[in-house]
Amino acid sequence: MQHDWIGCAADNFRKGRHGFEPKAIAIHVIVGSLESAGMTFRDPRSSVSAHYGVGKSGRLHQFVEEADTAFHAGTVVEATWRLIDPNINPNLYTVGIEHEGQPQDTWPDEQFRASTALAREIAGRWKIALDRDHIIMHREIRASKTCPGSVDMERLIREAACSPVPAMNSARQIRAAMKVHVRCGRPATSAAISSVIPMGSEFEAAGFTVSGNACWHETPAHDYVWAGATDRPNPAQS
Ligand SMILES: [Zn+2]
Structure with missing residues (x-):
């Protein structure tokens, strides 16, 4: 997908994943603009990052390579995610996607389209199933957060699983x-x-x-x- 590389501060991510691979995608809300996320991730004092950010208009920014570890879901609080490994930092086996806006926002269609297309690409690269066990909300790892707010996860997964472009080449x-x-x-x-x-x-x-x-x-x-x-x-x- 067309996207802008933004990067983040050297102390806000780790090169590699300690031998782990992404097995799930964590959905976040920025609680602010796409630009504000980029500023936070480039600030070495913040100690946070995510792999991607999706704007309301469908703009896509990348902050961390998928093969590297972003700091987006490393705190585990009463996790409800079925596939969580309690002994391993979730950052090591998840890809984090931030979304521009506020927790109560309804995502515009452009944001949905960009996010689902991105999730589909990531899932294809890492052989991640596009289902509710593998596309998760941040708060399923950290129950003390409301992140990502009121996003329609069923729609997100359904549209990620269905390519918006007709992909069949024969009847x-x-x-x-x-x-x-x-x-x-x-x-x-x-x-x-x-x-x-x-x-x-x-x-x-x-x-x-x-x-x-x-x-x-x-x-x-x-x-x-x-x-x-x-x-x-x-x-x-x-
Ligand atoms: Zn979050």
Whole structure:
């Protein structure tokens, strides 16, 4: 992804990861602007950093290399994260993404898109599953924090798992897991129904698209079937 390298103070990260690799992505909120995060991370007195920051407009700043250890989730307080290793500093096996704004903010679509595309890239590089066990909120490591606020984690994970760009290069057969309505011309339940596919029947998909929280298969005729009603609820996975 297009991003600006900002870097951080030498004392605010460690080269390498002591032999560990990222196995999860921690989501944070800056409680301020993207620029304020960069200033804090470049201040050697702050002793904090994160790998990335995502702005409200979708701007992406990088402060620490993914292969290095950022200081974003090293304090463990009553962790609720299922996969936490109580004996190892979480900074050693997580990638931290900061987000511009306040805890109560609803992320603009541009911020969501940039964050989900970034999470998808990181997950691909480190073989991290795009699910709720591996995309986590900072407060699941440190319960004394509210970070990252009210972010819609289900949407974040769903959109990270579904590429916003149609990625299939050939048609495939999809099976209806229930009776499904084929939507005419656009991926929405408000679109007219062009036909009904009985449960268990197959149909051809030429691609897929993401609309809001939902993934949709696209037929060769450019009609849409909600992927959740099929045997391929996540079209991005082959
Ligand atoms: Zn945080």
